[in-house]
Amino acid sequence: MTNVITLTDIHRLFIMGDQQFEALKGVTFSVQAGEFVAIMGASGSGKSTCMNILGCLDRPTSGGYLLDGTDVGQMNQDQLAEIRNRKLGFVFQGFNLLSRTPAVENVKLPLIYAGVASKERHDRAVAALAQVGLSGKEQNHTSQLSGGQQQRVAIARALVNNPAVILADEPTGNLDSSTSNEIMTLFSSLNSQGITIIMVTHEHDVAAFAGRQITFKDGWIIGDTKG
Amino acid sequence: MVKIIKVFSPFTIHRLQVKMDLLQTLKIALRALRTNKMRSFLTMLGIIIGIAAVIAMMAVGSGARHVISQQIASIGSNIILVIPGSTTSGGLRSGSGGTQTLTSDDVRAIINELPSVETAAPTVRSTAQMVFGNLNWSTIVMGTTQDLFDIREWGIVNGRGITRQDNDGAAKVCLIGQTVADNLFGASDPVGKMVRIKKVPFTIIGVLERKGQSPQGQDQDDVVYVPLRTAQRKLVGSQFPNTVGAVMVKARSAELLGQAEEEVKSLLNQRHRITAGKEPDFSIRNLSEILAVAEQSSKAMSLLLGAVASISLVVGGIGIMNIMLVSVTERTREIGIRMAIGARRNDILMQFMTEAVLLTMLGGIIGIILGAGGAIVVSRILEWPTLISVNSITIAFFFSGAVGIFFGFYPARKAAGLNPIDALRYE
Numbered sequence: 140m141t142n143v144i145t146l147t148d149i150h151r152l153f154i155m156g157d158q159q160f161e162a163l164k165g166v167t168f169s170v171q172a173g174e175f176v177a178i179m180g181a182s183g184s185g186k187s188t189c190m191n192i193l194g195c196l197d198r199p200t201s202g203g204y205l206l207d208g209t210d211v212g213q214m215n216q217d218q219l220a221e222i223r224n225r226k227l228g229f230v231f232q233g234f235n236l237l238s239r240t241p242a243v244e245n246v247k248l249p250l251i252y253a254g255v256a257s258k259e260r261h262d263r264a265v266a267a268l269a270q271v272g273l274s275g276k277e278q279n280h281t282s283q284l285s286g287g288q289q290q291r292v293a294i295a296r297a298l299v300n301n302p303a304v305i306l307a308d309e310p311t312g313n314l315d316s317s318t319s320n321e322i323m324t325l326f327s328s329l330n331s332q333g334i335t336i337i338m339v340t341h342e343h344d345v346a347a348f349a350g351r352q353i354t355f356k357d358g359w360i361i362g363d364t365k366g
Numbered sequence: 367m368v369k370i371i372k373v374f375s376p377f378t379i380h381r382l383q384v385k386m387d388l389l390q391t392l393k394i395a396l397r398a399l400r401t402n403k404m405r406s407f408l409t410m411l412g413i414i415i416g417i418a419a420v421i422a423m424m425a426v427g428s429g430a431r432h433v434i435s436q437q438i439a440s441i442g443s444n445i446i447l448v449i450p451g452s453t454t455s456g457g458l459r460s461g462s463g464g465t466q467t468l469t470s471d472d473v474r475a476i477i478n479e480l481p482s483v484e485t486a487a488p489t490v491r492s493t494a495q496m497v498f499g500n501l502n503w504s505t506i507v508m509g510t511t512q513d514l515f516d517i518r519e520w521g522i523v524n525g526r527g528i529t530r531q532d533n534d535g536a537a538k539v540c541l542i543g544q545t546v547a548d549n550l551f552g553a554s555d556p557v558g559k560m561v562r563i564k565k566v567p568f569t570i571i572g573v574l575e576r577k578g579q580s581p582q583g584q585d586q587d588d589v590v591y592v593p594l595r596t597a598q599r600k601l602v603g604s605q606f607p608n609t610v611g612a613v614m615v616k617a618r619s620a621e622l623l624g625q626a627e628e629e630v631k632s633l634l635n636q637r638h639r640i641t642a643g644k645e646p647d648f649s650i651r652n653l654s655e656i657l658a659v660a661e662q663s664s665k666a667m668s669l670l671l672g673a674v675a676s677i678s679l680v681v682g683g684i685g686i687m688n689i690m691l692v693s694v695t696e697r698t699r700e701i702g703i704r705m706a707i708g709a710r711r712n713d714i715l716m717q718f719m720t721e722a723v724l725l726t727m728l729g730g731i732i733g734i735i736l737g738a739g740g741a742i743v744v745s746r747i748l749e750w751p752t753l754i755s756v757n758s759i760t761i762a763f764f765f766s767g768a769v770g771i772f773f774g775f776y777p778a779r780k781a782a783g784l785n786p787i788d789a790l791r792y793e
């Protein structure tokens with residue numbers, strides 16, 4: 140199997156005035172194509188910082204990051220935007236959809252920034268919505284959808300660009316347990332179709348859906364278990 | 367795998383960047399404006415009022431200038447007017463034109479001796495009752511030569527003009543203005559009809575084309591022209607039959623106007639034996655100069671109005687900037703989402719710039735329509751001439767766009783400069 144993600148000795152130092160805080164103190168791990176990884180840890184453990192770096196939203200202070208074979212560690216903002224657009228799909232805790240906008244328009248967004256033609260954009264967005272079980276809801280405004288449906292729209296948006304990895308940050312944090320189960324089942328089925336997923340969570344039963352759990356504490360990885 | 371590395375190496379990524387198409391950017395901006403209709407409209411209002419004011423002011427200003435330039439044309443170009451001056455007799459000074467100090471011989475000398483003068487035409491003036499059948503009309507009777515109509519560029523619409531033969535023979539013929547024709551003849555053809563002026567029968571030989579109002583507001587068409595010699599002998603009844611009233615002098619070109627004025631002055635000084643220190647018995651008026659001054663002041667006026675209107679545009683622009691800043695703050699999360707999903711800084715910049723420019727341009731278009739409509743209403747109700755030029759509309763349109771670019775840039779740059787992580791967390 141090939142590595143989709145390779146992190147090598149990642150450090151992230153935050154400097155605010157004369158205060159320094161090292162959120163990541165040398166993190167090394169790799170993720171293979173088709174894996175479903177849960178990143179766990181208490182708040183302040185560095186898991187969110189790590190997720191931001193994985194998501195190309197933040198850059199490591201030092202260390203190497205290979206994403207799908209590309210060294211993204213020292214790219215500039217616009218290059219990172221391009222990488223986020225083509226290689227990554229994001230699913231957030233708060234859904235982060237555009238309100239008062241139809242579901243299909245939300246799903247189209249990444250394709251707009253990728254410069255995909257209008258017709259193809261629409262077809263792919265409709266297909267992605269079908270993939271998450273939202274056929275027929277294309278024109279519903281996101282505010283008219285339930286929490287679980289909103290998260291499905293967000294997952295469709297993450298899928299639409301055929302990314303190398305889907306990054307999910309507490310995807311069930313705002314959902315009740317039965318809806319959580321639905322969403323996690325959806326993730327599992329997407330994973331079984333070969334999609335690589337990395338998910339941050341602090342709930343063990345959610346993490347149990349993943350095939351591998353990486354645990355953070357105080358900026359270090361303290362556990363990496365499969366099964 | 368090797369292939370993917372090649373496609374997505376940092377070097378190629380730079381070239382792979384595909385611009386979001388303009389149509390899509392416009393759609394997004396339109397949707398953003400639609401979600402806040404009332405706010406968008408209120409924001410636009412500043413620009414609408416500013417542009418409407420600019421358009422209306424410019425229409426009123428250029429309408430006034432147009433009237434003035436028409437009046438200049440109605441006088442004729444390159445003309446100076448020589449009028450008899452006052453004389454002092456026994457301590458009493460008569461007013462300007464109070465005496466008849468200019469003669470036909472003076473006019474002949476002006477025409478023949480002065481190099482800068484193309485031609486000149488004397489006039490004598492009198493008011494008279496004109497009678498046709500059982501109708502009568504009080505009008506101004508002017509005696510003149512055939513040259514006057516060339517100088518004033520005044521054509522004949524019907525019949526013929528006064529000829530040299532008419533003048534030499536003191537023929538009892540007349541040319542009538544449109545107002546006279548309307549009042550005495552209505553729709554019927556006046557040419558060939560007999561009228562009586564001061565009991566003297568005259569044959570109408572032609573009708574002059576319409577001239578409209580003079581710069582002083584007089585109806586230039588309420589007039590009858592007869593040959594100079596006929597007027598001198600039959601109508602004016604002066605004790606000096608060879609004298610004339612005002613003399614219109616046409617210079618050979620606009621550049622020679624000043625020189626012609628000097629030449630006329632020194633010629634008449636010499637002929638009338640006016641020595642230094644003695645008050646001349648004539649005066650010279652340069653009508654084009656008077657009108658040029660009038661035009662200057664109306665230009666200054668419309669510039670002033672334009673400046674006032676521009677200030678309101680700037681105020682409107684500040685309103686746009688203010689609202690755009692609020693909008694950036696409100697939509698911080700949206701900006702974060704877009705960035706996370708792959709929007710480059712330029713995409714965000716363009717999105718907010720497009721919104722601002724769309725606001726001002728829409729405002730501009732509405733303002734142009736309102737301003738033009740307002741100008742038309744003003745010209746209808748106040749009977750004030752207005753002229754809406756394509757130029758002013760084009761300028762207003764692009765200026766409103768420029769206001770959007772200028773005042774939209776700072777908020778858009780602020781949006782584009784947001785950190786995606788902070789923007790996503792923004793509550």
